Amino acid sequence: DLTVGTNGAxxxxxxxxxxxxxxxxxxxxxxxxxxxxxxxxxxxTNEGTVIVDVATNPTATARMxxxxxEANGALNSPVDIVITQENLDPAVLxxxxxxxxxxxxxxxxxYSVTNDGDVAMPFSAAITSGSWLQTASxxxxxxxxxxxVFVTYEANPTESERIGEITITAPGAVGxxxxxxxxxAAAVGPILIVNPWSDGNVGRAASSLxxxxxxxxxxxxxxxAGIVEGGDFLSVTGPDFGxxxxxxxxxxxxxxxxxxxxxxxxxxxxxxxxxxVSILITQAASAPAEL
Numbered sequence: 001d002l003t004v005g006t007n008g009a010x011x012x013x014x015x016x017x018x019x020x021x022x023x024x025x026x027x028x029x030x031x032x033x034x035x036x037x038x039x040x041x042x043x044x045t046n047e048g049t050v051i052v053d054v055a056t057n058p059t060a061t062a063r064m065x066x067x068x069x070e071a072n073g074a075l076n077s078p079v080d081i082v083i084t085q086e087n088l089d090p091a092v093l094x095x096x097x098x099x100x101x102x103x104x105x106x107x108x109x110x111y112s113v114t115n116d117g118d119v120a121m122p123f124s125a126a127i128t129s130g131s132w133l134q135t136a137s138x139x140x141x142x143x144x145x146x147x148x149v150f151v152t153y154e155a156n157p158t159e160s161e162r163i164g165e166i167t168i169t170a171p172g173a174v175g176x177x178x179x180x181x182x183x184x185a186a187a188v189g190p191i192l193i194v195n196p197w198s199d200g201n202v203g204r205a206a207s208s209l210x211x212x213x214x215x216x217x218x219x220x221x222x223x224x225a226g227i228v229e230g231g232d233f234l235s236v237t238g239p240d241f242g243x244x245x246x247x248x249x250x251x252x253x254x255x256x257x258x259x260x261x262x263x264x265x266x267x268x269x270x271x272x273x274x275x276x277v278s279i280l281i282t283q284a285a286s287a288p289a290e291l
Contacts, residue, residue, distance in 0.1 A: 001082040008056040010039065011083070015069060017046040023071035033065040036083060054083065060090035060119045060172065091121035091143075091173035099181045104156040104218065109182055111149040113168060115141040123170040125149040128179065130164020132156075151182060157219065161186045190272035191216035192223065199280040206254040208237070209281065213267065215244040216274075223269040230263015234281060252283060260285045 040051035070078030215221035
């Protein structure tokens with residue numbers, strides 16, 4: 001029996017007749033392996049040479065073929081020779097990095113996929129957890145080559161960090177399947193900012209005040225504005241609700257009394273940091289009549 005390397009070879013077998021009577025011989029393969037072929041006549045009388053070509057083995061699987069040389073009626077016939085061809089080292093799946101951290105904004109992450117083996121490596125990627133992830137990466141990487149898996153992720157609409165997993169599979173490869181992770185940062189919740197953010201004093205005359213509203217966070221800020229005290233002389237003339245930014249206008253009626261008076265504007269954004277904001281508005285009294 002013979003063992004041949006992965007690069008293939010040409011094998012030569014000599015046929016001879018040490019007896020005194022003639023014989024006719026034939027050469028054949030007992031199976032149809034496809035990687036061996038004859039490069040010489042496959043029959044003869046008494047003496048001859050059988051040449052067998054063994055092709056390169058591009059796979060990670062060893063393979064065998066049986067050559068039979070037989071001469072009807074001759075001693076030692078048939079002669080079976082097993083030809084074994086060695087296999088290449090299998091593909092080896094290497095993925096880098098094993099985890100990626102991203103911000104809460106939508107984007108695309110990339111993982112490097114390398115084949116450290118001797119044979120070509122088909123691969124595919126699939127999302128195993130995280131409905132906010134998408135991938136359609138697949139391909140074949142040659143020996144020593146590198147490919148990429150691209151993962152698209154949506155913006156994180158929550159105030160909690162979240163983790164998704166991607167499984168990369170290369171059938172038959174060492175290290176397959178391999179699961180990697182993607183961690184997305186939480187969004188900063190809404191933050192209520194009001195400017196000016198301080199109590200105010202106004203004169204006795206009718207007037208208007210304006211307060212600018214802004215969102216210092218990343219998630220939507222739904223706000224409302226209303227007078228919680230002093231509704232007899234204070235009123236919100238618009239708008240009294242909004243999303244994220246806006247300007248609240250307060251009308252102050254003329255103070256026809258000789259007493260100072262106060263009211264409170266309250267701006268509320270449910271679930272937002274800094275909410276509610278209460279602003280005290282104090283209006284000066286009118287001077288008493290003098291004779």
